[in-house]
Structure formats: C-alpha cells, structure tokens
Amino acid sequence: MMQDRDFEIFLATAPGQEAALYGEIRLKGFRQPQAVPGGVVIRGGWPEVYRANLWVRGANRVLARIDAFRVTHLAQLDHRARLVPWATVLRPDIAFRVEASCTGSRIYHAGAAAERIEKAIRRTVRAPCAPDAAIVVRARIDHDLCTISIDSSGDLLHRRGHKQAVNRAPMRETMASLFLLQCGYAGNEPVFDPMCGSGTFVIEAAEIAARLNPGRSRHFAFELLANFDEATWRKLRETRSTRAPTAHYYGSDRDAGAIAMSRANAERAGVTAYTSFQQTPISDIRPPCDQPGLVIVNPPYGTRIGDRAALVPLYRALGRTLAAHFTGWRVGLVTTEPTLAHATGLPFLPPAAPIPHGGLRVTLFQTAPLA
Known part of the structure; x- marks a missing residue:
C-alpha cells in the first residue's frame, strides 16, 4: 500500500528561507531533511505528510511526490502518466485539477503537459476535473525529469484557521x-x-x-484522498504536548x-x-x-x-x-x-x-x- 511506502515529501517555503525551515524541520524529528532551492525535502510515508501539515510552522505547502520518470515528448508523457498509481491516492467522487511547469525540457508547453496528465487521470480513476478543485496534482518537468506530486495541504499553510481579522499589509x-x-x-x-x-x-x-x-484549527486536502487514514489522523490531532510558556x-x-x-x-x-x-x-x-x-x-x-x-x-x-x-x-x-x-x-x-x-x-x- 502507498500508505506504507517511503517517498520524498517536499515542504515549500519562500526562496531565502530554506535554511530557517530546515532548522525547524530538523528539530521536529523528520527523517533525512535536506534543504533544496524553494524548500526542504524529507522522506517518509503518508503519516509523515499528515505530521508535516500539522506540526511545521514555516512551510507554505506540503507536496507528496508519488512518482517520477523521464519524458522527452508528449506521446511518451501520455503513456507514462497512465502508469502512475492514481487510484491509490485519488477518489472517483472528488474533483481534481492539474498544474504543470516545464523548465529546460524538450516538453516545453506546460498547458499541453497538464492536459495529457489530466486525461490519464480521467481514464484511470474517472474522477472529474474542475478548475477550482481542492485536490491539486502538480507536475514538474525539469530537464526532462517529470515529478508528479499531490498537494496535500490545499489552502496555503499560513491560513492557520484561527486568524480571521487582518490589517492592510499582513505578514504571513x-x-x-x-x-x-x-x-x-x-x-x-x-x-x-x-x-x-x-x-x-x-x-x-x-x-x-x-x-x-x-495546523490544529483547519482542514487539509489530504483528508479527501483515497488513502486517507482517519484513525491515524485523529490520533495525531488528539496527541498534544503543550506546555505553559515561561x-x-x-x-x-x-x-x-x-x-x-x-x-x-x-x-x-x-x-x-x-x-x-x-x-x-x-x-x-x-x-x-x-x-x-x-x-x-x-x-x-x-x-x-x-x-x-x-x-x-x-x-x-x-x-x-x-x-x-x-x-x-x-x-x-x-x-x-x-x-x-x-x-x-x-x-x-x-x-x-x-x-x-x-x-x-x-x-x-x-x-x-x-x-
């Protein structure tokens, strides 16, 4: 099961704050943290994805990298995208959308790449596609390497869920x-x-x-995934190690x-x-x-x-x-x-x-x- 698989998890932050985010993640006990441009990569399974969303203060979003493969043309992407284990993460009753980016690759049209991946998902899972869907599949084609990720966070993580009033120029x-x-x-x-x-x-x-x-006051996109483990998530949310500040x-x-x-x-x-x-x-x-x-x-x-x-x-x-x-x-x-x-x-x-x-x-x- 993908729930038990070990894969890369990418925690995104603003460029320039990678080292600070790395310091936070290292102190919170995540495995094999590595600062990279734009964020920090860790390894783990879906319970680590849940924990990262719930615990990490400095990340903007948490991406679960579910597959990666090399592609050089759209027909190859069309075929390879159908082999991604979409049914293990996406539900046929929950809408999704695909966002793609291309950098230094022979596939250079991000819109065309997103269309091919969207078609593969609809064929294999039969889930609807919608421009405002809460589930976002992110495809990054960088120098012909296509990395497929699920945005597990949904709304950006600065939206804690308990801050409603803001001034004119708020700090995230x-x-x-x-x-x-x-x-x-x-x-x-x-x-x-x-x-x-x-x-x-x-x-x-x-x-x-x-x-x-x-993340104690909000919901996350991973709660809408096919492999969502409600018991594990409930236990994580109910486990608290709070203390009275000095x-x-x-x-x-x-x-x-x-x-x-x-x-x-x-x-x-x-x-x-x-x-x-x-x-x-x-x-x-x-x-x-x-x-x-x-x-x-x-x-x-x-x-x-x-x-x-x-x-x-x-x-x-x-x-x-x-x-x-x-x-x-x-x-x-x-x-x-x-x-x-x-x-x-x-x-x-x-x-x-x-x-x-x-x-x-x-x-x-x-x-x-x-x-």
Whole structure:
C-alpha cells in the first residue's frame, strides 16, 4: 500500500528561507531533511505528510511526490502518466485539477503537459476535473525529469484557521515564524512587537512557546484522498504536548482597530493568557517586562503603505526609542528598504538576502542585544 511506502515529501517555503525551515524541520524529528532551492525535502510515508501539515510552522505547502520518470515528448508523457498509481491516492467522487511547469525540457508547453496528465487521470480513476478543485496534482518537468506530486495541504499553510481579522499589509504566519527562528527565538523569552497590526508575530511567538500545533484549527486536502487514514489522523490531532510558556508576549500599536484585531485573533488562537496588547504610539513604547527579550517589528513600507520619505521620521522615532529604553533587548526589523532600516540608527548586523513577500522583497535586519 502507498500508505506504507517511503517517498520524498517536499515542504515549500519562500526562496531565502530554506535554511530557517530546515532548522525547524530538523528539530521536529523528520527523517533525512535536506534543504533544496524553494524548500526542504524529507522522506517518509503518508503519516509523515499528515505530521508535516500539522506540526511545521514555516512551510507554505506540503507536496507528496508519488512518482517520477523521464519524458522527452508528449506521446511518451501520455503513456507514462497512465502508469502512475492514481487510484491509490485519488477518489472517483472528488474533483481534481492539474498544474504543470516545464523548465529546460524538450516538453516545453506546460498547458499541453497538464492536459495529457489530466486525461490519464480521467481514464484511470474517472474522477472529474474542475478548475477550482481542492485536490491539486502538480507536475514538474525539469530537464526532462517529470515529478508528479499531490498537494496535500490545499489552502496555503499560513491560513492557520484561527486568524480571521487582518490589517492592510499582513505578514504571513509562515514567514513570521521563520523570522522569529532566524532571530534566535526558541520560546523561552519575552517577545514585543511595537507595531503589531493584527498580532501575527506575537501570536506566533506565543504558540511556539506553548507548543501548539499550527495546523490544529483547519482542514487539509489530504483528508479527501483515497488513502486517507482517519484513525491515524485523529490520533495525531488528539496527541498534544503543550506546555505553559515561561514568558509573556506583547504587542502595541497606535491604532485602536489593530489592538482589537490582535486581541480577537489571540483569543481564537487560544493564547490570550500569554499575550497582552495595548494602544501606544511609537515614541511612548517602553519595555513591557523586566526580562530582556526580542523586539520584532514589521513597520509600514513606502512601496505599499504611504510614501517612503514620509516614513523616515517613523523609523527614526522607533530607533531612538529602542536605543534609549530597550537595553539588553535584541531587535529584528523587517522592511523592503535598507535606507528605512538604517534611518533607525540601530546597530544592525549584516543582513541576509531579501525574501519575496506579496510582490515585494523584504529583508530581516537584526541587532545583537542593545547596549
């Protein structure tokens, strides 16, 4: 049975965050993790697919690679696609769709490749095909090697299922969790976001500290597959290793609506006991507790909200306030503009490469503990 087979599982992330995702996956005990462009590959069976969707905070989606073969022309793809064990994973009563990509291959027309694979599935499983189907079959033809994967996640994994209210330029939860890890956050120190928006950084930090599974509040596409093992999945969901955090997690924002959103999202996430939010302008922020920890902030970018030049005073005020009052705290700042980051006057370490985010490219700037 495919349920017992050992195959490759690909966990996708934003380019530039592969190393951070690898660090998370390695700590969670998955077998043979390997960072590759665009994500991390592990090995396992379908129970590992379930666990990856339920446990991993930084992945955008989880792909189960069910077959791979070499093809050089469409007739060959037509024949080889009919040999894929579709009936072991796809149900005749559940619609599917095929998405294909071609890179450096003699088969160069992705639409034609997708049509051939779709026809093979309809012939072997007799499942309907629909453009909005929840089950997505992904075919990647890279230098004549065709890899067939099932997208086991469905909706992107940043959609945790317990965050409903968002602000105008939200940070995705998956990216936020990896930025926290890149800042050295391990769940045992306070975290403060002075421009918290809808509370993403604060809620992610509290969930990490409480060991709450990020996928606990949602459904996944693998629940619609032919080989779905409901008993295994139920046992995984019911197995919890939560703990009470030893620190507290704080957010502030000058906007009352943002504070209301953050509190509502924290309540739905079940972390109200570990989080506090209050309305405060940047110049008035002060350390929320005696123990130094991590300040992490995603201020407005001039390319999306407001004008870049008009934001310089905001960044300058943030930097001056942190430098004056947050001795011993580390700072992580996410922005599209190095000039805005440097306007804070904070002693940032050399940053890593920018990361694509919502059509932009953002960079994480970090400091050592402020002196």
